[in-house]
Amino acid sequence: MGFIKTLSRFLTIATIYSVLTACSSQPTVEPDLPExxxxxxxxxxxxxxxxxxxxxxxxxxxxxxxxxxxxxxxxxxxxxxxxxxANYISAHASAERFIKNYPNNNALDYAYYMRALSTYKGAETLSGRFLNLNPAERDASEFNKSFGEFADFLMRFPNSEYAPDAKARMLHLRNMIAQHELSIAHYYFERKASISALRRGQEVIQHYPSTPSVEEALAVTIQAYMNLDLYENAQTNLAILRNNFPNSRYLDNEQKFIPFELPREADPDTLYWVSLGLID
Incomplete structure (x- = not known):
């Protein structure tokens, strides 16, 4: 009988101790403040x-x-x-959620604008981290994404107070993307990959014709055609350069093309030559 009483007292104490321990281990919940x-x-x-x-x-x-x-x-x-x-990914996601959840809100233009601006700033930050990479390895996809989001914003809200800034950023983005293409073209020239360089120059001429980079893009195509012994094509593009940029830095006093200073010794990219220039 005494053993049973002792055991019962022990279990009671153990139970109380367990409850107290559990209570002390629970995190303190802050009371809700008014909204x-x-x-x-x-x-x-x-x-x-x-x-x-x-x-x-x-x-x-x-x-x-x-x-x-x-x-x-x-x-x-x-x-x-x-x-x-500077949590640009989170800001973009929050803007996306707001657009989805409040499609009729009066501030919807702001959400669309901030979505594009977050991509833009995030791309700038990402680009700065990889300045030491060669141009062909730098990713310009986020700049293209930002351009598309600004375009979507302007299409929906052409009269928004944020529209002028969006237009200015789109112009800047077009110039950046075009210049990026030309940086890659020069990189390919250094690798003696003239077909790849030609493609980059043509990309700028066809898709970014209103940017300041067109003059240099024409020079890139002329140089590439000359390297490939396609002189007729080179002359055609030279005529375009003369007609549109008579004072071009790529023309001498006699309106003749000034060739690029290309490295004499450069190891061509093996994959480029094996594929006959079909693979950059």
Whole structure:
């Protein structure tokens, strides 16, 4: 009988200890603040350039009050906060969600604009990390994506207050992409891959005819045709260069083409020669 009482007392103490231990190990749950307070704290953080703090406040509001009075404005401000924090992928995703969830919102043009701008800034950041790569290995796909998103924005909201900035960025993007193509062309010239260089020059002429890079693109095609002994084609493009750019830096005083200074000793790309120039 005494053994049973002792065992019962031991089990009671063990149970109480287990409950107390479990309670002490549980994380402290912060009490919910009023919805407006989360929103105001997020706004204040943005005003003080504390983007990371603002992100937390807006996300807390979104989690605690998913159908609240301030959630739409908070989700819109979250896009900007993530952008300011240089979280461009997150800002793009938040803009995409806003577009999907609020297709009739009055600020929809802002969401479309920020979506494109996030891609643009993200591409700039990514590009800066790979400056030491040769031009052919640099990825310009994000710049093309940004251009397409700005174009989509302008098609939907041609009179938006953000339209002038979008147009200016699109012009800049076209120039960047065209210049990127020419950088690759010069890289191929160094590798004695004239067919590949020719393709890059033609790409600029055909798809980016209004950019300042067209003059150089014509020179690239002339040089490539000369390297390939296709002199008739070279003369055709030379005539175009003379007609459109009579004061071109690629023409001498007698309007003759000034050849590029190509390296005399350069190891051609093996795959290029094996495939007869069909593979860059």
């Amino acid at each position: 407006k307070e989360y929103f105001n704290k997020g706004q204040e953080a943005l005003e003080n350039n504390l983007a990371s703090v603002a992100i937390k406040e807006f996300k807390d509001l979104e989690t605690r009050y998913p159908f609240g009075d301030y959630v739409v404005r908070a989700r819109l401000d979250l896009i900007y906060a993530e952008f300011k924090a």
